[in-house]
Structures are given as structure tokens and as C-alpha cells.
Amino acid sequence: xxxxxxxxxxxxxxxxxxxxxxxxxxxxxxxxxxxxxxxxxxxxxxxxxxxxxxxxxxxxxxxxxxxxxxxxxxxxxxxxxxxxxxxxxxxxxxxxxxxxxxxxxxxxxxxxxxxxxxxxxxxxxxxxxxxxxxxxxxxxxxxxxxxxxxxxxxxxxxxxxxxxxxxxxxxxxxxxxxxxxxxxxxxxxxxxxxxxxxxxxxxxxxxxxxxx
Numbered sequence: 001x002x003x004x005x006x007x008x009x010x011x012x013x014x015x016x017x018x019x020x021x022x023x024x025x026x027x028x029x030x031x032x033x034x035x036x037x038x039x040x041x042x043x044x045x046x047x048x049x050x051x052x053x054x055x056x057x058x059x060x061x062x063x064x065x066x067x068x069x070x071x072x073x074x075x076x077x078x079x080x081x082x083x084x085x086x087x088x089x090x091x092x093x094x095x096x097x098x099x100x101x102x103x104x105x106x107x108x109x110x111x112x113x114x115x116x117x118x119x120x121x122x123x124x125x126x127x128x129x130x131x132x133x134x135x136x137x138x139x140x141x142x143x144x145x146x147x148x149x150x151x152x153x154x155x156x157x158x159x160x161x162x163x164x165x166x167x168x169x170x171x172x173x174x175x176x177x178x179x180x181x182x183x184x185x186x187x188x189x190x191x192x193x194x195x196x197x198x199x200x201x202x203x204x205x206x207x208x209x210x211x212x
Contacts, residue, residue, distance in 0.1 A: 030076040039118030087149040095156040103206035143174040163211035
């Protein structure tokens with residue numbers, strides 16, 4: 001999913017057949033991941049990347065083209081990794097759980113992870129991505145990572161409380177779930193992560209999943 005999203009946003013690195021060049025790209029990706037992990041978008045620039053990676057500013061431009069490419073890459077793959085981990089936990093939660101229980105579980109897991117990603121990181125990705133595509137769908141496609149998991153828990157439901165979701169609707173269901181969870185953080189809402197946010201998210205996600 002991350003590769004497709006980045007391709008749609010025009011994120012690509014100059015190709016090289018030299019082993020040293022590929023190793024340098026790997027080193028730069030690792031450095032960018034460390035910078036993104038700080039959650040401070042003010043450091044998502046060439047100077048910080050040069051300092052952390054040990055490469056000169058000239059080398060960065062030559063290897064990356066646009067330096068923001070490496071940060072978009074690191075954010076997209078980091079987000080995909082987190083969603084995959086979340087998906088595994090949701091799938092192992094149990095087929096005997098109700099829609100309400102799934103909603104509480106998803107919210108609990110997600111609200112413990114989103115602050116780690118950070119509001120600045122989310123805003124950086126969205127603002128840069130908006131300048132690269134006319135299709136907003138490309139920006140939010142990362143939530144498609146959850147579609148197989150949602151399909152799986154619905155198919156295996158033994159409680160009869162999870163509704164059957166049409167195929168065309170599933171991607172919007174996944175996006176709705178994560179927008180409810182992430183937007184308060186991305187928009188700097190002081191209630192983000194609060195008990196009120198948690199209660200709101202559980203209520204709406206339960207309704208999205210429920211057969212009733």
C-alpha cells in the first residue's frame with residue numbers, strides 16, 4: 001500500500017546501478033526514519049538529514065532529487081508498518097467479540113499509537129502530499145491496509161453483531177474509522193486523546209461496524 005501511495009504522489013529516487021549508491025539510499029532512509037521518529041517536523045529538512053546521515057548537502061540532492069521525498073517515504077512506510085501491527089492484533093482479538101468490543105479494542109490500541117506518530121508528522125505528510133496530487137484519495141489510501149482485516153473479522157464473526165459490508169463501501173469504512181481517531185490530533189484539537197475523544201470514537205466506530 002505504501003509503495004502505491006508514494007507512486008501516486010510522484011515520490012521516486014534517481015535510479016542507480018551501483019551498489020554503493022543503493023547502500024547510500026538505504027542509509028538515508030534509516031536516517032530519515034530516525035528524524036521522523038522524533039515527531040518534530042521542523043527537522044524534516046536537508047540540513048538535519050545531512051547531520052544525522054553524515055552525507056553532504058550536495059550528495060543528498062544528487063541521490064534523492066527532492067529531499068522531502070525521503071521523509072514522505074519514511075512516514076508512509078512507518079505508518080504502514082504500524083497499521084500492519086494493529087491489523088495483526090485486531091485479527092487475534094477473537095471471533096467471539098461483539099461490534100462494541102471491537103470498537104473499544106480498536107480505539108484503545110489506536111489512541112496509544114497515534115501520539116507516537118505525532119500530529120506534526122501527519123500534518124507534514126498531508127500538506128506535502130496535497131501539493132503533489134489532485135486526487136485526495138491518494139493521501140488517505142494508507143487506510144486500505146486495514147481492509148483485509150475488516151473483511152476477515154466480519155467473515156469470522158460468531159456473535160452476529162458485525163454487519164456485512166459491501167465491497168465498494170469497505171475502503172470508506174476503513175477511512176472513516178481512522179479519520180475519527182486521527183483528525184483531532186492532526187487538527188490540533190485540545191480534546192485529542194481525551195476521554196471525550198475516546199468515547200466519541202467508540203460510539204461512532206461501533207455504529208459503523210454494528211449490524212443493528
